[in-house]
Amino acid sequence: MPLLELSDIHFAYPGLEPVLDGASMRMEPGERLSIVGPNGAGKSTLLKLIMGLLQPDAGTITAFSKPRAEEADFHEVRRRIGFVFQDADDQLFCPTVAEDVAFGPLNLGKSKDEALAIVDQVLTRLSLMHLRDRITHKLSGGEKRLVTLATVLAMEPEVLILDEPTNALDPDNYARLTEILKGLDQAILLVSHAPDFRAEIAPEGYRLEHRKLVRI
């Protein structure tokens, strides 16, 4: 059973040329795929469709063996797929790191104490405990990126979606991110322009060209 299956997705932003025109893809459990394509090809749009932030004009999205169409269908999807946004400032909106990491678990109905335990556990696992009580907007770019990953991992997703995670990372943080991702057991869907990074994390995948997805 595939984790995620998109079939014949059509999508256009209102009043604009179509972005996707019959795109299909599938992802098996534990699989690591990357999506490549030129700027503006619709990669971010594709990810938003998967998360239910946009609705396709036609086509079906199947996630965890259930078709997903309505907003309510996607609540479960969002719990089981972790999405790391391109701009860390969009994702880290709580004042402190601990609160931001706890935000997801609290939304899942965990108690304060359980959430705090998860915060400590995730931050320890990623060796980020020293950032626990820092103010999020005062973190450096690299720290922000690693913390966004922690906020998503705190929800224990089965799939990780990463949108350009290596943007603006220095070599040290780049190496740490690579190491962390290699140590995870989640399935990963990666959008990245960095060939080295793709080769390390997810060498296989799809190319988005002419509004369709082509396996590479």
Added chain:
Amino acid sequence: MTYVLTGEDKPLTGFGALRAAVSSLDPRMRIVMTVIYAITVVALDDLRVLSGALILSMWLLAISGLPFQKTLKRMAMMDGFIIFTLILLPFTMPGTPMFSVFGFDATWEGLWRATEIALTANAVILAVMTLVGSMEPVTMGHALFALKTPERLVHLMMFTIRYIDVLREEYLRLRTSMKLRGFRPGTNWHTYRSYGYLVGMMLVRAIERSERILAAMKCRGFSGRIVLLEEFRLTRTDVMFAGAMVLALAALIWAEVAYAAA
């Protein structure tokens, strides 16, 4: 706005970063005591009692561990807002004439009233700066929440704290890129139009960012409520501090009543 956006300090850092001695006290108690203090001082009339209140505020500043000069400078900045009221008041209050300028009489009553306002304002603002201003804004948000301030208002404040710096950096980046392309502000249409574009661009970006933030929150299961984590504890020191403050205020009120009777 330009001052707020381009000052040397990052906005909203305030004195919080200085780790003042007063910051070990419970923030909730500090906010409540500040409110009680402000209401009491505003209700006082007698100049001698108000001087007492100002001395009490100075004492607060002394034990707070905040830097004297910097804090007093900030207090003086507030005085800049009321200085014209203070100067004009002697000329507008009817009463016994003191001297006259261009045929306008300055009165003693007006002078006393102006002094009263100046003392009240400075005493209150100094207490606010030492007790509340020494808090990290985030802590203040949490304390307000613990004091049952409506959740929405607290979240509004927290989002402002979080994003004002992002917006400021966006503004500075845009300004730099304008400068690098030879933009020099002047009194002409080109300048007005360019500033219009700048503000418009910041608004558009702010809206787009807010949409991305909402999307990111939804992806993490946001359903309309944010739970705050911090918990506060009232210690013996807090109770003692609050007790001392109440005693001092009671003494001020007693002095006011005693002087009024005399």
